[in-house]
Amino acid sequence: MSAPDAVPSLEVSGLAYAYPDGTQALFGVNAVVGRGERVALLGPNGAGKTTLVLHLNGILGGGLGTVRVGGLAVDARDKKALREIRRRVGVVFQDPDDQLFMPTVREDVAFGPANLGLRGEELDRRVAAALERVGMGHVADRPPQHLSFGQRRRVAVATVLAMEPEILVLDEPSSNLDPASRRELADVLRSLDVTVLMVTHDIPYAAELCPRSLILSGGVIAADGPTLDLLADEELLREHRLELPFGFDPAAAAARPR
Numbered sequence: 001m002s003a004p005d006a007v008p009s010l011e012v013s014g015l016a017y018a019y020p021d022g023t024q025a026l027f028g029v030n031a032v033v034g035r036g037e038r039v040a041l042l043g044p045n046g047a048g049k050t051t052l053v054l055h056l057n058g059i060l061g062g063g064l065g066t067v068r069v070g071g072l073a074v075d076a077r078d079k080k081a082l083r084e085i086r087r088r089v090g091v092v093f094q095d096p097d098d099q100l101f102m103p104t105v106r107e108d109v110a111f112g113p114a115n116l117g118l119r120g121e122e123l124d125r126r127v128a129a130a131l132e133r134v135g136m137g138h139v140a141d142r143p144p145q146h147l148s149f150g151q152r153r154r155v156a157v158a159t160v161l162a163m164e165p166e167i168l169v170l171d172e173p174s175s176n177l178d179p180a181s182r183r184e185l186a187d188v189l190r191s192l193d194v195t196v197l198m199v200t201h202d203i204p205y206a207a208e209l210c211p212r213s214l215i216l217s218g219g220v221i222a223a224d225g226p227t228l229d230l231l232a233d234e235e236l237l238r239e240h241r242l243e244l245p246f247g248f249d250p251a252a253a254a255a256r257p258r
């Protein structure tokens with residue numbers, strides 16, 4: 001956890017956003033995430049989770065309010081600041097195919113750091129380390145489209161890790177992963193020394209990985225607290241259309257050693 005007086009990793013203040021067709025997705029989101037925290041962003045379909053994520057590194061902009069990363073404002077009009085923000089905030093999208101577009105896995109993972117000016121052995125080392133981290137070193141020379149969905153997800157995570165971001169934002173990281181890949185990705189996320197914000201409908205995954213959760217509902221933060229406390233609040237869950245999977249017991253999860 002960060003010291004109370006430290007600049008937070010991420011600070012969202014009064015963020016409101018309507019899509020060009022007039023759909024109001026965010027109604028004034030306020031949230032602060034400290035350095036090194038792992039926070040889950042929970043909420044029902046259509047709550048605004050992806051819309052919020054798209055504001056964190058300036059993919060969407062032009063709404064009301066502010067987003068700050070390490071004290072630096074995310075401003076789509078300020079190209080220099082945006083470049084710095086994109087170095088600091090790595091977003092892993094829900095669909096890995098939004099992230100993989102080069103002829104080989106190696107080139108995809110090298111793309112971001114090469115853009116930052118890395119070359120030669122330093123670039124090779126960065127790529128190899130990122131691929132090793134997600135257990136995908138053996139597919140470096142294959143075209144991404146020849147990999148399975150779960151393998152592409154892991155490569156997409158590697159493309160972001162290769163940038164050595166301060167904040168890792170993941171949209172539904174456990175979806176479509178088999179149980180072993182799901183656990184391996186959890187081990188990777190736990191081993192990283194970065195701030196993690198994870199959008200997920202996978203409640204056990206949130207409980208396992210994120211000590212704190214935010215519930216986004218109807219475009220506002222409806223609750224913010226220790227994950228297991230929020231999950232033990234049946235009324236809160238019902239109000240925001242969140243359901244615990246059959247057999248999942250937050251009290252038992254709280255008692256389990258980590």
Ligand SMILES: Nc1ncnc2c1ncn2[C@@H]1O[C@H](COP(=O)(O)OP(=O)(O)OP(=O)(O)O)[C@@H](O)[C@H]1O
Nearest residue numbers: 019021023025043044045046047048049050051052
């Ligand atoms: N490109 C778009 N144009 C117009 N409205 C959109 C667009 N994308 C999303 N929306 C609307 O914005 C609102 C928030 O959507 P968003 O995708 O952020 O929700 P979400 O919490 O990520 O949902 P899910 O859990 O289903 O992924 C919804 O009402 C949705 O219909």
